[in-house]
Amino acid sequence: MPNRLRASFGALGLIWMLSGCASAGGAQPAVELTSRPERTEAAPDSEPRPGILVMAHGGGAEWNGRVEDAVRPLRDRIPVSLALGMANPETMQAALDALADEGVNTVAVVRLFVSGASFLHSTEYLLGLRPDPPERAMVGHRMVSGTELDPLATGSRILLEMEGLGGSGEAARILVDRAATAGVTPAESGVLLLAHGMGDEGEDRRVIRSMEDAALALRDGGYAEVHVGTLREDWASAREEAEERMKALVAGMGERHRHVLVIPYRVSGFGPYADVLEGLEYVATEGFLPHPLITDWIAAKAAARFCATGLVSALGPCTPAAGGRAPSPVRARPGNPEPAPRQLSTRR
Structure with missing residues:
Protein backbone atom coordinates (compact mmCIF):
# COMPACT_ATOMS: atom_id res chain seq x y z
CA MET A 1 0.00 0.00 0.00
CA LEU A 165 18.87 -9.67 25.88
CA GLY A 166 22.07 -11.22 24.56
CA GLY A 167 25.22 -10.20 26.41
CA SER A 168 23.37 -8.95 29.47
CA GLY A 169 24.29 -9.95 33.00
CA GLU A 170 20.83 -11.44 33.39
CA ALA A 171 21.38 -13.69 30.37
CA ALA A 172 24.64 -15.06 31.78
CA ARG A 173 23.12 -15.68 35.22
CA ILE A 174 20.14 -17.52 33.76
CA LEU A 175 22.31 -19.88 31.72
CA VAL A 176 24.55 -20.57 34.70
CA ASP A 177 21.35 -21.51 36.55
CA ARG A 178 20.33 -23.81 33.69
CA ALA A 179 23.64 -25.64 33.80
CA ALA A 180 23.55 -25.88 37.59
CA THR A 181 20.14 -27.62 37.53
CA ALA A 182 21.06 -30.08 34.76
CA GLY A 183 22.25 -32.73 37.20
CA VAL A 184 25.78 -33.08 35.83
CA THR A 185 29.24 -32.64 37.34
CA PRO A 186 30.88 -29.53 35.84
CA ALA A 187 34.38 -31.00 35.69
CA GLU A 188 33.04 -33.96 33.70
CA SER A 189 30.89 -31.92 31.30
CA GLY A 190 31.27 -30.02 28.07
CA VAL A 191 28.80 -27.25 27.19
CA LEU A 192 27.50 -25.82 23.93
CA LEU A 193 25.58 -22.53 23.98
CA LEU A 194 23.61 -22.51 20.74
CA ALA A 195 21.79 -19.49 19.29
CA HIS A 196 19.49 -18.84 16.33
CA GLY A 197 22.03 -16.56 14.65
CA MET A 198 21.72 -13.82 12.06
CA GLY A 199 21.93 -13.72 8.27
CA ASP A 200 24.38 -10.83 8.08
CA GLU A 201 27.93 -11.97 8.86
CA GLY A 202 28.73 -8.93 10.99
CA GLU A 203 25.52 -9.21 12.99
CA ASP A 204 26.10 -12.93 13.50
CA ARG A 205 29.59 -12.25 14.84
CA ARG A 206 28.09 -9.71 17.26
CA VAL A 207 25.66 -12.36 18.51
CA ILE A 208 28.54 -14.77 19.08
CA ARG A 209 30.52 -12.12 20.95
CA SER A 210 27.49 -11.38 23.12
CA MET A 211 27.41 -15.05 24.19
CA GLU A 212 30.95 -14.99 25.51
CA ASP A 213 30.05 -13.51 28.91
CA ALA A 214 27.84 -16.51 29.64
CA ALA A 215 30.50 -18.87 28.30
CA LEU A 216 33.13 -17.26 30.56
CA ALA A 217 30.84 -17.58 33.60
CA LEU A 218 30.42 -21.30 32.85
CA ARG A 219 34.16 -21.79 32.42
CA ASP A 220 34.71 -20.03 35.75
CA GLY A 221 32.14 -22.44 37.19
CA GLY A 222 34.44 -25.36 36.43
CA TYR A 223 32.89 -26.82 33.28
CA ALA A 224 35.51 -28.75 31.36
CA GLU A 225 34.85 -27.19 27.97
CA VAL A 226 32.46 -24.47 26.79
CA HIS A 227 31.69 -23.46 23.21
CA VAL A 228 29.33 -20.95 21.63
CA GLY A 229 27.76 -21.13 18.19
CA THR A 230 24.89 -20.05 15.97
CA LEU A 231 22.82 -22.20 13.64
CA ARG A 232 22.00 -19.42 11.11
CA GLU A 233 18.53 -20.95 11.10
CA ASP A 234 16.79 -18.86 8.44
CA TRP A 235 19.61 -18.77 5.90
CA ALA A 236 19.95 -22.08 4.08
CA SER A 237 23.39 -21.56 2.57
CA ALA A 238 24.95 -20.64 5.93
CA ARG A 239 22.89 -23.10 7.96
CA GLU A 240 24.21 -26.26 6.31
CA GLU A 241 27.78 -25.46 7.29
CA ALA A 242 26.71 -24.32 10.77
CA GLU A 243 24.82 -27.55 11.40
CA GLU A 244 27.85 -29.66 10.56
CA ARG A 245 30.02 -27.55 12.86
CA MET A 246 27.60 -27.85 15.79
CA LYS A 247 27.21 -31.61 15.35
CA ALA A 248 30.98 -32.03 15.28
CA LEU A 249 31.33 -29.99 18.48
CA VAL A 250 28.75 -32.06 20.35
CA ALA A 251 30.16 -35.36 19.08
CA GLY A 252 33.70 -34.35 19.98
CA MET A 253 32.79 -33.26 23.51
CA GLY A 254 30.86 -36.51 23.92
CA GLU A 255 34.08 -38.44 23.27
CA ARG A 256 36.07 -36.35 25.75
CA HIS A 257 33.60 -35.89 28.61
CA ARG A 258 31.01 -37.85 30.54
CA HIS A 259 28.23 -35.36 29.76
CA VAL A 260 27.46 -32.77 27.11
CA LEU A 261 25.04 -29.92 27.87
CA VAL A 262 23.32 -28.11 25.03
CA ILE A 263 21.90 -24.84 26.33
CA PRO A 264 19.74 -22.88 23.89
CA TYR A 265 20.69 -19.22 23.74
CA ARG A 266 17.07 -18.45 22.91
CA VAL A 267 14.27 -16.54 24.57
CA SER A 268 12.26 -19.75 24.99
CA GLY A 269 12.23 -23.34 23.85
CA PHE A 270 14.82 -25.63 22.28
CA GLY A 271 14.19 -24.58 18.70
CA PRO A 272 15.15 -27.06 15.96
CA TYR A 273 18.17 -28.36 17.81
CA ALA A 274 16.73 -31.80 18.59
CA ASP A 275 16.37 -32.49 14.86
CA VAL A 276 19.82 -31.09 14.07
CA LEU A 277 21.53 -33.14 16.79
CA GLU A 278 19.58 -36.34 16.21
CA GLY A 279 21.68 -39.40 16.96
CA LEU A 280 23.98 -37.59 19.39
CA GLU A 281 23.85 -37.94 23.17
CA TYR A 282 23.47 -34.75 25.18
CA VAL A 283 21.42 -33.14 27.93
CA ALA A 284 19.05 -30.35 26.87
CA THR A 285 18.08 -27.43 29.06
CA GLU A 286 15.61 -24.57 28.80
CA GLY A 287 16.49 -21.22 27.24
CA PHE A 288 16.02 -17.89 29.01
CA LEU A 289 12.35 -18.41 29.83
CA PRO A 290 10.90 -19.20 32.23
Missing part, protein backbone atom coordinates in the same frame (compact mmCIF):
# COMPACT_ATOMS: atom_id res chain seq x y z
CA PRO A 2 1.55 3.37 -0.93
CA ASN A 3 2.42 5.83 1.81
CA ARG A 4 -0.10 8.61 2.38
CA LEU A 5 0.60 11.93 4.02
CA ARG A 6 -1.95 13.29 6.41
CA ALA A 7 -1.97 16.47 8.45
CA SER A 8 -2.29 16.13 12.21
CA PHE A 9 -2.00 19.22 14.42
CA GLY A 10 0.36 20.81 11.96
CA ALA A 11 2.72 17.81 11.82
CA LEU A 12 3.12 15.28 9.01
CA GLY A 13 2.43 11.67 10.02
CA LEU A 14 2.11 8.34 8.33
CA ILE A 15 -0.64 6.05 9.55
CA TRP A 16 -1.34 2.50 8.75
CA MET A 17 -2.78 -0.74 9.97
CA LEU A 18 -2.32 -4.34 9.12
CA SER A 19 -4.63 -7.25 9.82
CA GLY A 20 -2.88 -10.46 10.76
CA CYS A 21 -0.81 -11.80 13.57
CA ALA A 22 2.81 -12.94 13.63
CA SER A 23 3.70 -16.00 15.62
CA ALA A 24 6.51 -18.50 15.50
CA GLY A 25 4.08 -21.40 15.57
CA GLY A 26 1.17 -22.32 13.32
CA ALA A 27 -0.16 -21.01 10.04
CA GLN A 28 -0.91 -17.31 9.84
CA PRO A 29 -4.00 -15.67 8.33
CA ALA A 30 -3.70 -13.54 5.24
CA VAL A 31 -2.90 -9.90 6.00
CA GLU A 32 -4.64 -6.96 4.39
CA LEU A 33 -3.37 -3.40 4.59
CA THR A 34 -6.08 -0.93 5.57
CA SER A 35 -6.21 2.63 6.83
CA ARG A 36 -6.90 3.47 10.44
CA PRO A 37 -8.03 6.68 12.14
CA GLU A 38 -5.41 9.07 13.43
CA ARG A 39 -4.63 9.42 17.10
CA THR A 40 -4.45 12.85 18.65
CA GLU A 41 -0.94 14.02 19.50
CA ALA A 42 -0.34 14.63 23.20
CA ALA A 43 0.11 18.27 24.14
CA PRO A 44 3.82 19.15 24.57
CA ASP A 45 3.28 20.23 28.18
CA SER A 46 1.29 17.12 29.16
CA GLU A 47 2.39 15.46 32.37
CA PRO A 48 4.40 12.34 31.42
CA ARG A 49 2.52 9.15 32.14
CA PRO A 50 4.89 6.22 31.51
CA GLY A 51 4.15 2.73 30.27
CA ILE A 52 6.03 -0.17 28.67
CA LEU A 53 5.56 -1.89 25.34
CA VAL A 54 7.32 -5.27 25.31
CA MET A 55 8.05 -6.74 21.89
CA ALA A 56 8.75 -10.47 21.50
CA HIS A 57 8.91 -12.94 18.62
CA GLY A 58 5.86 -14.99 19.58
CA GLY A 59 5.25 -18.69 19.16
CA GLY A 60 2.84 -21.34 20.35
CA ALA A 61 0.62 -21.11 23.40
CA GLU A 62 3.37 -22.22 25.81
CA TRP A 63 5.93 -19.82 24.30
CA ASN A 64 3.54 -16.86 24.43
CA GLY A 65 2.38 -17.80 27.92
CA ARG A 66 5.95 -17.67 29.22
CA VAL A 67 6.39 -14.13 27.93
CA GLU A 68 3.06 -13.12 29.45
CA ASP A 69 4.16 -14.63 32.76
CA ALA A 70 7.36 -12.58 32.62
CA VAL A 71 5.59 -9.25 32.13
CA ARG A 72 2.67 -9.90 34.51
CA PRO A 73 4.50 -8.90 37.72
CA LEU A 74 5.27 -5.49 36.21
CA ARG A 75 1.60 -4.66 35.69
CA ASP A 76 1.19 -4.03 39.41
CA ARG A 77 3.67 -1.17 39.07
CA ILE A 78 3.16 0.34 35.62
CA PRO A 79 0.97 -0.14 32.52
CA VAL A 80 2.47 -2.82 30.27
CA SER A 81 1.35 -4.04 26.86
CA LEU A 82 2.74 -6.93 24.85
CA ALA A 83 3.27 -7.00 21.07
CA LEU A 84 4.08 -10.48 19.77
CA GLY A 85 5.43 -10.99 16.29
CA MET A 86 8.49 -10.01 14.30
CA ALA A 87 7.80 -6.27 14.56
CA ASN A 88 4.21 -7.05 13.55
CA PRO A 89 2.47 -3.73 12.82
CA GLU A 90 -0.94 -4.98 13.90
CA THR A 91 0.13 -6.22 17.34
CA MET A 92 2.33 -3.16 17.85
CA GLN A 93 -0.56 -0.84 17.04
CA ALA A 94 -2.87 -2.75 19.36
CA ALA A 95 -0.28 -2.52 22.14
CA LEU A 96 0.13 1.24 21.67
CA ASP A 97 -3.65 1.69 21.65
CA ALA A 98 -4.02 -0.35 24.85
CA LEU A 99 -1.43 1.81 26.60
CA ALA A 100 -3.12 4.99 25.38
CA ASP A 101 -6.42 3.70 26.74
CA GLU A 102 -4.70 3.50 30.16
CA GLY A 103 -3.62 7.12 29.90
CA VAL A 104 0.00 6.43 28.92
CA ASN A 105 1.72 9.10 26.84
CA THR A 106 5.39 8.10 27.27
CA VAL A 107 6.24 4.58 26.12
CA ALA A 108 9.46 2.68 26.76
CA VAL A 109 9.77 0.01 24.06
CA VAL A 110 11.72 -3.01 25.30
CA ARG A 111 12.47 -5.68 22.70
CA LEU A 112 12.74 -9.20 24.14
CA PHE A 113 14.97 -10.48 21.34
CA VAL A 114 18.42 -12.02 21.76
CA SER A 115 19.94 -9.57 19.28
CA GLY A 116 19.31 -5.85 19.40
CA ALA A 117 19.57 -5.87 15.60
CA SER A 118 16.50 -8.09 15.21
CA PHE A 119 13.78 -6.25 13.29
CA LEU A 120 15.34 -2.94 14.34
CA HIS A 121 14.91 -1.05 11.08
CA SER A 122 11.25 -2.03 10.80
CA THR A 123 10.64 -1.15 14.44
CA GLU A 124 12.22 2.28 14.14
CA TYR A 125 10.27 3.06 10.99
CA LEU A 126 6.94 1.84 12.35
CA LEU A 127 7.43 3.91 15.50
CA GLY A 128 8.22 7.03 13.50
CA LEU A 129 11.85 7.18 14.61
CA ARG A 130 13.41 7.11 11.14
CA PRO A 131 12.10 8.33 7.77
CA ASP A 132 13.21 5.49 5.51
CA PRO A 133 11.26 2.23 5.36
CA PRO A 134 13.15 -1.07 5.44
CA GLU A 135 13.83 -2.77 2.14
CA ARG A 136 11.71 -5.70 3.28
CA ALA A 137 9.66 -6.51 6.36
CA MET A 138 7.84 -9.47 7.86
CA VAL A 139 4.07 -9.12 8.24
CA GLY A 140 2.76 -12.26 9.86
CA HIS A 141 4.95 -14.85 8.17
CA ARG A 142 4.74 -13.03 4.84
CA MET A 143 7.64 -10.99 3.50
CA VAL A 144 6.51 -7.65 2.08
CA SER A 145 8.22 -4.66 0.56
CA GLY A 146 8.97 -1.92 3.05
CA THR A 147 7.12 0.51 0.81
CA GLU A 148 3.89 -1.19 1.90
CA LEU A 149 4.42 0.03 5.45
CA ASP A 150 3.40 3.29 7.03
CA PRO A 151 4.34 4.35 10.56
CA LEU A 152 1.89 3.51 13.30
CA ALA A 153 -0.60 5.96 14.74
CA THR A 154 0.32 7.17 18.19
CA GLY A 155 0.38 10.40 20.12
CA SER A 156 2.85 9.05 22.69
CA ARG A 157 6.49 9.85 23.08
CA ILE A 158 8.47 6.74 22.13
CA LEU A 159 11.66 5.75 23.97
CA LEU A 160 13.21 2.80 22.17
CA GLU A 161 15.64 0.46 23.91
CA MET A 162 18.28 -0.54 21.40
CA GLU A 163 19.81 -3.55 23.13
CA GLY A 164 18.61 -7.13 23.10
CA HIS A 291 13.04 -17.25 34.71
CA PRO A 292 12.29 -14.31 37.03
CA LEU A 293 15.41 -12.47 35.86
CA ILE A 294 13.65 -11.78 32.55
CA THR A 295 11.13 -9.65 34.46
CA ASP A 296 14.03 -7.83 36.11
CA TRP A 297 15.72 -7.26 32.74
CA ILE A 298 12.59 -5.77 31.20
CA ALA A 299 12.11 -3.48 34.20
CA ALA A 300 15.74 -2.35 34.14
CA LYS A 301 15.70 -1.58 30.42
CA ALA A 302 12.46 0.39 30.70
CA ALA A 303 13.71 2.27 33.76
CA ALA A 304 16.88 3.20 31.89
CA ARG A 305 14.84 4.68 29.03
CA PHE A 306 12.72 6.74 31.40
CA CYS A 307 15.65 7.86 33.52
CA ALA A 308 17.63 8.93 30.46
CA THR A 309 14.93 11.53 29.80
CA GLY A 310 14.73 12.63 33.43
CA LEU A 311 11.50 10.77 34.12
CA VAL A 312 11.18 8.84 37.37
CA SER A 313 8.76 5.95 37.04
CA ALA A 314 7.21 3.45 39.40
CA LEU A 315 10.01 1.07 38.40
CA GLY A 316 12.38 2.75 40.85
CA PRO A 317 14.69 5.74 41.41
CA CYS A 318 17.13 6.91 38.78
CA THR A 319 20.39 5.70 40.24
CA PRO A 320 23.27 4.43 38.08
CA ALA A 321 22.53 0.86 39.21
CA ALA A 322 18.84 1.25 38.36
CA GLY A 323 19.41 2.86 35.01
CA GLY A 324 20.26 6.44 35.90
CA ARG A 325 22.73 6.34 33.04
CA ALA A 326 21.32 4.74 29.95
CA PRO A 327 23.43 1.87 28.57
CA SER A 328 22.45 2.65 24.99
CA PRO A 329 21.28 5.70 23.02
CA VAL A 330 17.68 6.82 23.40
CA ARG A 331 15.70 6.95 20.20
CA ALA A 332 12.87 9.31 21.17
CA ARG A 333 10.21 10.98 19.08
CA PRO A 334 9.40 14.30 20.76
CA GLY A 335 6.04 15.11 21.39
CA ASN A 336 6.76 -15.46 41.68
CA PRO A 337 9.09 -17.67 42.72
CA GLU A 338 11.35 -19.08 40.05
CA PRO A 339 9.59 -21.73 37.97
CA ALA A 340 10.87 -25.28 38.16
CA PRO A 341 13.07 -26.17 35.19
CA ARG A 342 11.71 -28.31 32.38
CA GLN A 343 12.27 -32.03 32.64
CA LEU A 344 15.70 -32.48 31.11
CA SER A 345 16.05 -35.01 28.35
CA THR A 346 18.86 -36.95 26.76
CA ARG A 347 18.64 -36.91 22.98
CA ARG A 348 19.91 -39.91 21.11
